[in-house]
Amino acid sequence: MAGHSQFKNIMHRKGRQDAVRSKMFSKLGREITVAAKMGAPDPAMNPRLRLAIQNAKSQSMPKDNIQRAINKATGGDSEAYEEVRYEGYGPGGVAVIVEALTDNRNRTASSVRAAFTKSGGALGETGSVGFMFSRVGEIIYPLEAGDADAIMEAAIMAGAEDVTSGEEEHTIICAFEDIGEVSTALEEALGEANSVKAVWKPQTTAPVDEDKAVSVLKLIATLDDDDDVQNVYANFEVSDEIMAKLSA
Numbered sequence: 001m002a003g004h005s006q007f008k009n010i011m012h013r014k015g016r017q018d019a020v021r022s023k024m025f026s027k028l029g030r031e032i033t034v035a036a037k038m039g040a041p042d043p044a045m046n047p048r049l050r051l052a053i054q055n056a057k058s059q060s061m062p063k064d065n066i067q068r069a070i071n072k073a074t075g076g077d078s079e080a081y082e083e084v085r086y087e088g089y090g091p092g093g094v095a096v097i098v099e100a101l102t103d104n105r106n107r108t109a110s111s112v113r114a115a116f117t118k119s120g121g122a123l124g125e126t127g128s129v130g131f132m133f134s135r136v137g138e139i140i141y142p143l144e145a146g147d148a149d150a151i152m153e154a155a156i157m158a159g160a161e162d163v164t165s166g167e168e169e170h171t172i173i174c175a176f177e178d179i180g181e182v183s184t185a186l187e188e189a190l191g192e193a194n195s196v197k198a199v200w201k202p203q204t205t206a207p208v209d210e211d212k213a214v215s216v217l218k219l220i221a222t223l224d225d226d227d228d229v230q231n232v233y234a235n236f237e238v239s240d241e242i243m244a245k246l247s248a
Contacts, residue, residue: 027230028056029069030101034081036073047180051196058194079103086112087129090121090234091215092208095129097200098223099231108228115226119219132235133200136161137179139172139186140195146170151190158185169194173201202235213238213246 032052039046043053049070056066084105086098096116102108116123139160145151148165155163155172159182162173174182176198183196208216216236223232238246 023225023227024059025056025061025065026227028052028059028061029065029072030081031230032056032066032069033073034083034101036070041070041074051179051183054192055195055197058192084108085126085130086123087126088116088121088123089129090116090219090236091119092206092212092236094121094206094208094212094216094234094236095132095202096121096219096223097129097133097233098229099233100226100228101230102228104228108226111226111228112223115219115222118222119215121219130200132204133202133233135176136199136201137174137176137182138195138197138199138201139174139179139183139193141170141172141186141190141193143169145190154186154189158182158189160186199231200233202233205235205237208236208238210238210242210245212236213242217246 032049035046035049035052039049041049043050053066056069081101081103082105084100084102086100086109088096088098090096098112100108100112113123141151143165146154148163148170151165151170151172152163158172158174159178160172160174164171164173172182172186179196179198183193186193213236216234220232220234223229
């Protein structure tokens with residue numbers, strides 16, 4: 001079982017829900033502000049902003065918070081955030097990609113480097129592990145959207161590349177450059193998705209034992225807890241038995 005998304009679910013369940021929710025809203029708001037500042041503040045004219053708002057709504061972010069994030073971009077008083085990507089190796093040789101939005105590169109780089117070092121890993125140069133991942137579009141639907149066959153049919157018709165139906169959701173993968181077209185076609189067929197975003201998908205996975213899995217989980221938790229970090233991707237894989245123990 002590929003572990004990254006499942007591990008994040010475990011981390012959120014074990015964390016304080018109010019604190020996790022507040023931090024999540026803060027990061028969603030930052031993405032909305034950056035998207036609105038980089039393009040038009042109208043989601044109909046700005047695909048990145050439209051996706052950011054859609055993802056915020058899927059996480060039950062209040063409309064007032066979303067509007068404040070947009071207003072912050074057009075008010076002239078928003079921070080000058082820039083996008084930065086960090087790459088490195090975590091415990092067990094697991095490849096990790098970290099995406100951040102920061103107004104202080106030195107602060108963020110120092111925090112990310114410290115997290116890798118503390119976990120027994122090492123932060124590398126940009127590109128050091130990126131070749132192990134593919135940049136793709138990821139569209140997630142709840143199970144209620146339809147059975148596996150219906151989702152597969154809709155995904156094929158929309159031009160998607162792959163579909164995985166699990167116990168909690170349907171995950172649809174498409175080419176990065178097709179994410180807008182595919183998500184629009186899927187919305188017409190299935191309704192609004194829970195999440196639509198560009199992700200780094202591992203091309204190969206690195207199996208880890210229980211001890212290493214716990215260490216990777218701690219690294220991801222530390223990185224996710226950083227206010228500047230937006231997304232963390234890793235290529236580790238764990239057995240169902242270990243996953244069950246860590247979920248307990």
